[in-house]
Amino acid sequence: MSRDHALATLCRLLLHPRLIFAELLLLFFLLVLSAVVPQATDGNLTVLASFQQAHPRVFWLFDQLDLVRIRTAPLFLATLAAIAASLTAVIARQTQRLFITRFASVREWGILLLHLGLILLTVAGAMNYLFLQRGYLQLMTGERFRGRANEFAALETGLLAPPLRTNIQIRLDKVEAAYWDTGRLRRLSSQLTLFFPNGTQPKTATVAINAPLSLAGLRVHQSFNHGYVLTLTLQDPYGVRTRTFFLLDAPAKTGQPARAISSFPASPYRFDLRFFPDIAGKTLSPRRPLLSVKVFRGRTVVFNGLLLPGQQAPLDANGQIQLRFEEFSLWSGLIVQRQRDRWPAYLGFALCVTAGLLLYGPRLRPRRNPPSCAPS
Amino acid sequence: MTMPLQTSISLAPPVTSAIALAWLATLLYVGATICHAIHLLFNKPAAQRWGQRLTGGALFPHGAAIIIRWLAAGHGPYMAKHEVLLSMSWIAVAIFYLWQRREERAGQALAVVVLPLAFLMLAVGLFADPAIRRQPPSLRSIWLVIHVLFNKIAASSLLIAVGAAALYLIKDNKPQWRIAHRLPALPDLDRISRQWVGFGFLFWTITIAAGAIWANEAWGRYWGWDPIETWSLITWLCFGLYLHGRRFFAWRGQKAAWLVIVCFTVSILTLFLVPFLPGSLHSEYFQ
Numbered sequence: 001m002s003r004d005h006a007l008a009t010l011c012r013l014l015l016h017p018r019l020i021f022a023e024l025l026l027l028f029f030l031l032v033l034s035a036v037v038p039q040a041t042d043g044n045l046t047v048l049a050s051f052q053q054a055h056p057r058v059f060w061l062f063d064q065l066d067l068v069r070i071r072t073a074p075l076f077l078a079t080l081a082a083i084a085a086s087l088t089a090v091i092a093r094q095t096q097r098l099f100i101t102r103f104a105s106v107r108e109w110g111i112l113l114l115h116l117g118l119i120l121l122t123v124a125g126a127m128n129y130l131f132l133q134r135g136y137l138q139l140m141t142g143e144r145f146r147g148r149a150n151e152f153a154a155l156e157t158g159l160l161a162p163p164l165r166t167n168i169q170i171r172l173d174k175v176e177a178a179y180w181d182t183g184r185l186r187r188l189s190s191q192l193t194l195f196f197p198n199g200t201q202p203k204t205a206t207v208a209i210n211a212p213l214s215l216a217g218l219r220v221h222q223s224f225n226h227g228y229v230l231t232l233t234l235q236d237p238y239g240v241r242t243r244t245f246f247l248l249d250a251p252a253k254t255g256q257p258a259r260a261i262s263s264f265p266a267s268p269y270r271f272d273l274r275f276f277p278d279i280a281g282k283t284l285s286p287r288r289p290l291l292s293v294k295v296f297r298g299r300t301v302v303f304n305g306l307l308l309p310g311q312q313a314p315l316d317a318n319g320q321i322q323l324r325f326e327e328f329s330l331w332s333g334l335i336v337q338r339q340r341d342r343w344p345a346y347l348g349f350a351l352c353v354t355a356g357l358l359l360y361g362p363r364l365r366p367r368r369n370p371p372s373c374a375p376s
Numbered sequence: 377m378t379m380p381l382q383t384s385i386s387l388a389p390p391v392t393s394a395i396a397l398a399w400l401a402t403l404l405y406v407g408a409t410i411c412h413a414i415h416l417l418f419n420k421p422a423a424q425r426w427g428q429r430l431t432g433g434a435l436f437p438h439g440a441a442i443i444i445r446w447l448a449a450g451h452g453p454y455m456a457k458h459e460v461l462l463s464m465s466w467i468a469v470a471i472f473y474l475w476q477r478r479e480e481r482a483g484q485a486l487a488v489v490v491l492p493l494a495f496l497m498l499a500v501g502l503f504a505d506p507a508i509r510r511q512p513p514s515l516r517s518i519w520l521v522i523h524v525l526f527n528k529i530a531a532s533s534l535l536i537a538v539g540a541a542a543l544y545l546i547k548d549n550k551p552q553w554r555i556a557h558r559l560p561a562l563p564d565l566d567r568i569s570r571q572w573v574g575f576g577f578l579f580w581t582i583t584i585a586a587g588a589i590w591a592n593e594a595w596g597r598y599w600g601w602d603p604i605e606t607w608s609l610i611t612w613l614c615f616g617l618y619l620h621g622r623r624f625f626a627w628r629g630q631k632a633a634w635l636v637i638v639c640f641t642v643s644i645l646t647l648f649l650v651p652f653l654p655g656s657l658h659s660e661y662f663q
Binding site: 017018020021024025027028031032034035039041042046047071114117118121124125128132134156180181182184185186187188208209210212219221223224335337342345346348349352353355356359360 | 510512513514516517574575578579581582585586588589592593594595596597598599601603606607609610613614616617620621623624625654
């Protein structure tokens, strides 16, 4: 069997209507299933966690059947690959029709461009899936990211890509957050200093939401996540001080405190922290900050009170153990990503739009023969 | 930290005048529907002409309401039920009106389905909280405009497609009804439904592509499996299955009409119910 013959057979198989329909139907059912059953790949994992908590047995069953990982299951990926193969075959057939048999109607061109656009969008998605290198950073003002993979709070790595490491170091100098009167975020940006290897002069740059920074093969995005950093010091009876940073999310509304419940490292104490950025409750900008703190030792409350920055409070009757609210600053969430070509997605988008114009543009002209209204 | 803005423009005079104009448009749409229904029932060409005039006339106060609100809010109709439904219904009626001028006979009949659905959408929007929402920084992108505009066009196209499918079912199942005789021929209704599904499918494709590119620009990835992203893909596949079924297996008639209704229901679920799921990035636009 010649190579051409084998290709033609494969093309015929991939273009078989029942196969194409079955591929689409299978993908449809898998997607519906993944939309109904909470997934481990969901953007928001709290849904999965609460489902597990509410229905532990059902979750166990779903877990055993791999139903919580549908979108990374071999069947799902194989279906996508089969659809991509069929799309390629459609493109090959349409190209043949248009260039070899010269059967060139505007509609045929539209169909070709639409499928070409879809395959390019699929390629963009596949490249992301295979080669994604993306990390999420939580930096406090003044903190420096040294470029190591273990410094990321979360890492997303494609199937064929190594974990993200950078040779650029990033220091967060300043966080600027502005809020609407309702407390909703209006603007968020981070001022960064970038340190390059080989002694190149450091650079300063600003990233904001929807305004990422591109340099040296990296893209740095500003995430929505930001908040306050509380610096607390615990002094033990021997005078040894332990300093800890608590990173609190900015609350969603004005008048609400930023809240965290956490244990203090290397101590028997557990803290319930409520940080009010503005005592008047009118803004989320920390202009008149106040910390309400409840300290537990076991189940006993050893301190419950308010602290201003610089103030301290005793945690025992003798006043030998002291808690001090040193200062507060801000933290910012940054997304660092290895830059890849974006042209497949842009070209795919442009081809889909062009296909739309070719398929439906001519129909916008007035019809010569209006449809009949006679009973059929 | 910068100072927050303290200006409050919720329900300012421009907003109330925009609401009044939208109500005027609703009344005109109701009038237009009645005129089209009279024509369909009693074959009164004058009523049909008035129906068209009222529809065209209603687009002006409706459009003005959207523009006034746009200027007052400082952003386009991207957020909250009120402005999303106001703009979506305007685009639906505008597309229908333009098409109706091209295919007058079919348009007359379809008006009794499409216009009520559009003014229902408008009325639901008017009963929703009209307070102006502040635009979050993530929604300041040219890709948002493309994403939202194409989505509204897609949804409007599907509205016309479902109207044609509903009329098909009425004519085919109840041929004894008086209006059935005045409806376009079954093949015409079938063709109209297919064409609008194709148009809507293409624009839905562009909506998804624009959203993915925007997500990549903003967050560094194309797809995050947000509930609306998943459901939007499901809707797209639903219409894709319909179109491929028609092409490969010659699905016609009632089967195709019912499938359009099912697909349209899925799209309604995606557009108006899924945003209420917890943790959706898209909740901002419709809640």
